Amino acid sequence: MEKIPVGILGATGMVGQQYIALLAKHPWFEVRYVAASPRSAGKVYREAVGGRWNATRGDLGGTNSPAAATLTVEDANDVSKAMAAAKRGDLAFVFSALEMGKDEIKALEESYAAAGIPVVSNASANRWTGDIPMLIAEVNPDHADIIPLQQKNRGWDKGFIAVKPNCSIQSYMTPLWALLQAGYAVERIIVSTLQAVSGAGYPGVSSLDIVDNIVPYIGGEEEKTEQEPLKILGTIQGNSIVNAQGLKISAHCNRVPVIDGHTACISLEFGPKKPSIDEVKHIWTSFKALPQELDLPMAPKQPIIIREEPDRPQPRKDREADKGMAVSVGRIRPCNVFDLRFAAVSHNTVRGAAGGGILNAELLKAKGYLG
Missing domain, CATH: 3.30.360.10 (Dihydrodipicolinate Reductase; domain 2)
Structure with a gap:
């Protein structure tokens, strides 16, 4: 099975690091795009994280180092960079672990979705948007079925937003x-x-x-x-x-x-x-x-x-x-x-954060919304 190329927004933060670690050997997904704040943009991911690597799994310096360590960090605010990555086949959807104001996150996630890039989010900004599902895979997988309505309501083609709840x-x-x-x-x-x-x-x-x-x-x-x-x-x-x-x-x-x-x-x-x-x-x-x-x-x-x-x-x-x-x-x-x-x-940063987000993406793929 050819792995699906994914990106991480907010990749240098604690939840973003957990995504990097948990996805390092994932059988379905492969991290090919990382983005963070403007101050990290242009740096190699390993350098951008520096001494702040706090993920509980994997490392960025030894033999278990995820391949994402050598990726160049893009500016998460620049959606055109993600669009270019999607065009060349390096990005199918993004995990959002953004750390900024709620209004900024809401607008930015919607910009990615409007650009045709699905967003599987950990952030709280869109949890109370009526047509955005807030998923726990074992509890309410049927809520993912609102995605076609979300796309129709907003005029989005391939993009959509799905979120996970608070840890x-x-x-x-x-x-x-x-x-x-x-x-x-x-x-x-x-x-x-x-x-x-x-x-x-x-x-x-x-x-x-x-x-x-x-x-x-x-x-x-x-x-x-x-x-x-x-x-x-x-x-x-x-x-x-x-x-x-x-x-x-x-x-x-x-x-x-x-x-x-x-x-x-x-x-x-x-x-x-x-x-x-x-x-x-x-x-x-x-x-x-x-x-x-x-x-x-x-x-x-x-x-x-x-x-x-x-x-x-x-x-x-x-x-x-x-x-x-x-x-x-x-x-x-x-x-x-x-x-x-x-x-x-x-586990709040696995089940409650990155692991829960990955499971939601797996569910969305199984239901035909990601691929």
Whole structure:
């Protein structure tokens, strides 16, 4: 199979670096185009990153160095450069890991799509645009079917935008969806997230703020955590995705001194029909979601992994489960206020960022939107 040439916007940032590392040996995609800020443009990628390489996989100096290390970095603001790469066969679509203002990202991603270059984005700028799908591959793959409407609405030919949600909800959305699919309505959720410092990018949170400390505020995270699940669980109606109704979420989001791996402590209140603890465990253990015949390379074989130890899951021990793409859950027990409580861990820069974006691209390719 000839690999599809892809590009990365924001390639020198922390999420961009994870894309470089995760795609180094990808069986479907090959990085042939990298772009970042004007200050990095014109440099070889290895030089542009310099001593800031922080991806958790691969390196840029040794024998495992990704081929992208020798690519020349282009200016992400110059869409004509990407158009030229597409014309010569070096670019079929881009992953967006842009780090700039939301309005700037929104306009720039739309410029790429209007130029006929599909955008698979990690950024939050287009998450609430009605005709843009916000995808978790195992949860709402059908939302990708709004793409032809998106293209028709905007007069785009081959280009489109698809986004992934915030990393803070990855640790509980798949377990929640599995329960909903099994016929158990969830009415209220209280979630407290303990979010790793890598989620703040690089250099991120000052050591004087985070060492020996917990910061009980992350700008915008609680709003994203409370609102984004409603779109993911919504339905396509007309030319837009309409939010799910009847679910209320209350979130506390905290930054903690952990490098990688977001933890969430969750309490769920069900409708009249309530599962037993054994039923919950059976639902999560048997949950597969994606058809096996799709054989998506980044998809976890077991999306939800149950840890029975009383002190698991833990970020350091469980964040790498199944390529860093699985959700590990534990401490599954009755809740004295609601019905069910549990703890969950997911890898925020893999499942919650670059790995999730790659899985979305794989899904879009399997559905015929990329190729």
